[in-house]
Amino acid sequence: MKKYLFILISIALIASCKTAEKQNVEPIHIDPKLLIPWGEALKDETTAESPAIYEFKSKDKKLWYLASRHSNKIDQPVFKYISEVINKKPDVIIVEGFESDLGFSPKEISESVLQGIKDGFYPAGEPSYAIELATKNNIPYIGGEPNDKLILQEILKAGYTANDLLSFNFVRRMPQINxxxxxxxxxxxxxxxxxxxxxxRDFDYKGKTLNFNKFKEWYLKNQGKKFSLTAGEKGETAPIEGPYFTQKISLEVTKIRDINILQLISNMMNKYNKVVIIYGSSHYRVEHKAIKASLGEPKRISL
Structure with missing residues (x-):
């Protein structure tokens, strides 16, 4: 009887120790203060390859960061990379292009981005392919973008107007429109x-917006050239200290976006064991130092 009680007590002690160990595990925190300025990040050739998958491991946790190259056609390499990383059977996927606040697998997003797919052409780009595969494999997905109202609030603090932000967003969208x-x-x-x-409406801005002619005047004044259908190309909205007004706004907006991405990765890594994020490669180039400080050096996977 004493021997039986001793075994029971031993089992209870082991179980309580394991519970304590779990409770004492430090939560993952990726520090946004370690974000690399865009101009500096572009000089680092070790992160220039895209698409590429970066596999991070921390104890029983795994993060796969797919540094994407934006495309609409399924024969482009990034689509193969998306298929590969989703084959890792993650618990959750972080996708570029919509707000985190919308929650997991929002129906309005899937219905919107999956429209018009035909003959391997994805009008909404490679994120819609990721959403399509996630849906087929019953994997929850969540947007990596910050709340639009927060972006407007921070942009106004930086001295810009709501119409500056709206016009910037349209210029940034032009390549995707093409x-x-x-x-x-x-x-x-x-x-x-x-x-x-x-x-x-997304920004909850109820003031007067610019009509198309006024927008073209805004563009000419701030960009120093006439608006054309090639607007937004060749780094015109890149977050760098360049000659364009849109680049200055982009520096502010990109910082807000990257902070949200790092916070979301931390949250998802603390909740799940296997996380995938699919984002434009420029974001990885800015964020990788912060992620490495928390999760260690990754293994780069090229297909």
Whole structure:
């Protein structure tokens, strides 16, 4: 009987020790103060390859960061990389392009981005392919973007106007508008009007917005050139100390976005064991130092 009691007590002590060990595990915190300035990040050739998968391990946790190259066509390499990383069977996937506040696998996002897919062409780009595969494999996904109201609030603090932010967003979207084929179906001024109305609603901005002619005046004044259908190309909205007004706004917006991404990775890593994030490679180049400080050196996977 005494021997039996001793065994029971021993089992209870072991179980309580394991529980204590779990409780004492330090939560993962990725420090946004370690973000690398964009200009400096671009000089680091070790992170220049894209697409590429970076596999991080921390005890029983794994993070796969797919540094993506934006594309709409399924024959482009990034689509193969997305398929590969989702085959890792993650617990959750972080996707570029919509707010984290919308929660897991928001129906309105999947219905929107999966429209118009035909013959291997994805109008909403490679994030929609990731969402398609996540849905097929019953893997929850969540957006990595900060709340639009927060972005507007921070941009106003930095001395810009709401119309500066709205106009910047349209210029930044122009390359995707070109890739998606929208211009074959609609005039750019109609696309602009619809986009600005929707984006103002996202920002909860109730003031007066610029019509298309006023936007073109804004563009000429701030960019130093006339608006054309190639607007937004060749780094025009890159977050660097460059000649364009949009680049200055981008520095502010990108910092807000990258802080949100790191906070979300930390939250997801603390909640799940296997996490995938699929984001443009420029974000990885800015964020990798902060992630390494928390999770250690990754293994780079090239296909």
């Amino acid at each position: 890739r998606s084929g929208e211009l074959k179906k609609n005039k750019v001024e109609n696309i602009y009007a619809k986009y600005i109305k929707s984006k103002a």
